[in-house]
Amino acid sequence: MTVPTQAHESLPPGVEATLTRAARAGQALPLVVTPATRTWTIEDSEELYRIQGWGEPYFSINEAGRVTVSPQGDRGGSLDLYELVNALKQRNLGLPLLIRFSDILEDRIERLNAAFAKAIARYNYPGAYRGVFPVKCNQQRHLVESLVKFGKRHQFGLEAGSKPELMIALATLDTPGALLICNGYKDREYIETAILAQRLGQTPIIVLEQLEEVQLLIEASRKLGIQPVVGVRAKLTAKGEGRWGISAGDRAKFGLTVPEIIQGVELLRQAQMLESLQLLHFHIGSQISSISVIKDALREASQMYVELAHLGANMKYLDVGGGLGVDYDGSKTNFYASKNYNMQNYANDVVAEVKEACAERNLPVPTLISESGRAIASHQSVLVFDVLGVSTVPTIEPEPLPAGEHLIIRNLYETYQSITTDNYQEAYHDAAQFKEEAISLFNFGYVSLTGRAHAERLYWACCRKILAIARQQEYVPDDLEDLEQIMASIYYINLSVFQSAPDSWAIDQLFPIMPIHRLDEEPTERATLADLTCDSDGKINQFIDLRDVKSVLELHPLKAKSENENQLIPTQFEPYYLGMFLGGAYQEIMGNLHNLFGDTNAVHIHLTPKGYQIQHVVKGDTMREVLGYVQYDAEDLVESIRQQTEQALLEKRITLQESQLLLQNYERSLSGYTYLSAF
Numbered sequence: 141m142t143v144p145t146q147a148h149e150s151l152p153p154g155v156e157a158t159l160t161r162a163a164r165a166g167q168a169l170p171l172v173v174t175p176a177t178r179t180w181t182i183e184d185s186e187e188l189y190r191i192q193g194w195g196e197p198y199f200s201i202n203e204a205g206r207v208t209v210s211p212q213g214d215r216g217g218s219l220d221l222y223e224l225v226n227a228l229k230q231r232n233l234g235l236p237l238l239i240r241f242s243d244i245l246e247d248r249i250e251r252l253n254a255a256f257a258k259a260i261a262r263y264n265y266p267g268a269y270r271g272v273f274p275v276k277c278n279q280q281r282h283l284v285e286s287l288v289k290f291g292k293r294h295q296f297g298l299e300a301g302s303k304p305e306l307m308i309a310l311a312t313l314d315t316p317g318a319l320l321i322c323n324g325y326k327d328r329e330y331i332e333t334a335i336l337a338q339r340l341g342q343t344p345i346i347v348l349e350q351l352e353e354v355q356l357l358i359e360a361s362r363k364l365g366i367q368p369v370v371g372v373r374a375k376l377t378a379k380g381e382g383r384w385g386i387s388a389g390d391r392a393k394f395g396l397t398v399p400e401i402i403q404g405v406e407l408l409r410q411a412q413m414l415e416s417l418q419l420l421h422f423h424i425g426s427q428i429s430s431i432s433v434i435k436d437a438l439r440e441a442s443q444m445y446v447e448l449a450h451l452g453a454n455m456k457y458l459d460v461g462g463g464l465g466v467d468y469d470g471s472k473t474n475f476y477a478s479k480n481y482n483m484q485n486y487a488n489d490v491v492a493e494v495k496e497a498c499a500e501r502n503l504p505v506p507t508l509i510s511e512s513g514r515a516i517a518s519h520q521s522v523l524v525f526d527v528l529g530v531s532t533v534p535t536i537e538p539e540p541l542p543a544g545e546h547l548i549i550r551n552l553y554e555t556y557q558s559i560t561t562d563n564y565q566e567a568y569h570d571a572a573q574f575k576e577e578a579i580s581l582f583n584f585g586y587v588s589l590t591g592r593a594h595a596e597r598l599y600w601a602c603c604r605k606i607l608a609i610a611r612q613q614e615y616v617p618d619d620l621e622d623l624e625q626i627m628a629s630i631y632y633i634n635l636s637v638f639q640s641a642p643d644s645w646a647i648d649q650l651f652p653i654m655p656i657h658r659l660d661e662e663p664t665e666r667a668t669l670a671d672l673t674c675d676s677d678g679k680i681n682q683f684i685d686l687r688d689v690k691s692v693l694e695l696h697p698l699k700a701k702s703e704n705e706n707q708l709i710p711t712q713f714e715p716y717y718l719g720m721f722l723g724g725a726y727q728e729i730m731g732n733l734h735n736l737f738g739d740t741n742a743v744h745i746h747l748t749p750k751g752y753q754i755q756h757v758v759k760g761d762t763m764r765e766v767l768g769y770v771q772y773d774a775e776d777l778v779e780s781i782r783q784q785t786e787q788a789l790l791e792k793r794i795t796l797q798e799s800q801l802l803l804q805n806y807e808r809s810l811s812g813y814t815y816l817s818a819f
């Protein structure tokens with residue numbers, strides 16, 4: 141590749157500029173400089189996007205520079221995600237597309253159970269583990285049904301946190317002996333239904349979260365003549381930190397304080413139902429990043445457990461709730477997007493703490509229950525979406541100024557020409573100041589519109605040159621830190637953050653995001669992502685990093701389609717796909733219809749010895765459907781348009797042909813996807 145000499149001048153010796161396509165046409169300055177001897181490899185992409193940190197063993201990069209999915213972890217085959225997406229597109233499944241890998245779900249259940257089995261063996265724990273899946277984490281029918289199926293061999297159960305979730309759990313759970321944990325606020329109907337489920341052969345455990353529920357439970361049990369199995373949810377003092385920490389602690393929304401627990405025990409004793417009280421439950425919050433917080437909670441809860449036994453309750457189960465974290469940034473730290481322990485450490489601590497507390501008091505150990513949702517459901521789905529277009533800061537190389545240009549603009553040009561490694565920091569301030577001055581002069585009529593255009597173009601050219609130098613430095617001065625963000629491109633993505641990544645918008649949660657192809661090419665652009673909604677919050681500008689977070693994501697320049705390569709501003713690009721990973725928990729149900737972007741298409745993929753099988757296709761919302769949610773009837777809407785066209789025809793404002801085209805488009809849109817079909 142030949143590098144325009146002008147661009148070469150400011151580069152340190154021995155480096156060659158890697159230019160974007162536009163740059164090759166002689167338009168832009170190089171932003172990324174790499175030593176001439178070095179080409180980008182997939183290992184560079186692995187390191188950059190940290191895929192091993194957060195993706196192992198399910199996601200990696202293949203020789204072709206594409207993300208591969210190994211849904212059975214290290215035990216089975218793998219498939220090329222880019223090829224899969226293209227194959228699905230050919231089946232009329234447009235992007236954005238949520239791909240669920242049921243084998244990953246199965247692997248997560250296996251891993252969790254294996255971790256507890258190992259811990260139980262290691263500590264000679266004379267009891268069992270019976271996990272449950274909290275339905276609130278992902279209530280999608282196909283997912284819950286697969287989960288129950290995969291969990292059978294471990295007697296894996298379900299946890300319901302509300303009445304509708306209880307309906308799901310009751311009808312879906314058909315594993316003999318698997319537990320059905322009944323949490324959440326309860327009314328008489330909830331409690332009666334849960335008690336009656338015993339008659340169906342289910343094993344429901346009603347967890348009391350409010351003192352009022354004790355009375356309701358006693359009455360319902362008397363009325364039905366059935367002795368229920370009952371638990372209490374304790375408000376622990378130990379609490380999680382970070383985003384979700386407030387769900388525990390003395391003032392938490394849920395659970396009974398110690399005085400309330402004592403009161404509950406007395407009420408049950410008076411009703412001769414203390415036999416029924418068999419479980420202690422706690423949940424200190426989700427995504428607990430630090431193992432020490434988990435240990436504290438376990439210690440406190442274990443003591444409560446033995447004390448309850450001491451008070452005469454018939455204790456048999458200890459339910460440690462959720463909280464088992466997911467390493468979203470792959471840093472293995474106690475940063476909120478990570479966790480400083482693994483599943484095995486977690487299981488070991490649960491088993492060891494409980495065993496020790498019981499041994500001290502000479503009590504039989506409980507059956508251990510965990511309600512891990514995030515750790516089970518996060519990995520199984522990948523959201524793939526495309527980039528619709530890019531907005532970049534101007535990249536046109538400044539031409540020599542016309543004679544007689546204003547002094548300020550000439551100063552800017554000089555600044556631009558004289559930027560070096562020695563003065564780039566000072567040059568940055570000069571450039572900013574000259575640009576400000578040029579704009580003031582424009583406002584007072586001393587600089588023409590073309591003059592101002594020169595000034596702005598020169599300013600951006602300075603910034604590009606300075607940034608290219610700054611990126612080569614070991615240390616970036618504080619006053620240049622914003623430069624990366626100022627110069628970032630905006631990639632417009634075919635997605636609604638509100639629908640598909642609500643936690644990214646609502647609580648700044650980080651999800652790994654990366655291109656799923658072209659990973660053998662250097663991603664020379666730095667970008668933030670802007671979604672389809674016309675809401676300024678509909679963006680993603682925080683990305684995972686080894687330390688803290690980064691404000692821009694490295695992406696590849698879009699390639700213009702060959703037929704319009706020579707257009708000054710290309711309007712059509714080769715498809716560029718990004719993936720958002722680890723979003724299988726909570727995002728789907730919390731997504732909302734902002735701007736009326738509906739549910740995305742979803743598919744369930746199962747790996748077979750010969751390839752893969754599409755198990756289920758769940759088509760995303762059509763416009764007709766989302767309009768129905770806000771009480772618009774599609775037929776009425778069409779009728780309104782039809783009448784308007786008739787009127788316009790009468791008044792000769794529209795031709796018959798135009799009116800038919802309009803109606804056709806309108807009707808076709810109604811039964812179409814709410815997202816854009818690019819390309």
Ligand SMILES: *Cc1c(COP(=O)(O)O)cnc(C)c1O
Nearest residue numbers: 423426427462463511512513514
């Ligand atoms: C939300 C919730 C869970 C799931 O927590 P994760 O951190 O996703 O594992 C478990 N138990 C209860 C009571 C919950 O409210």
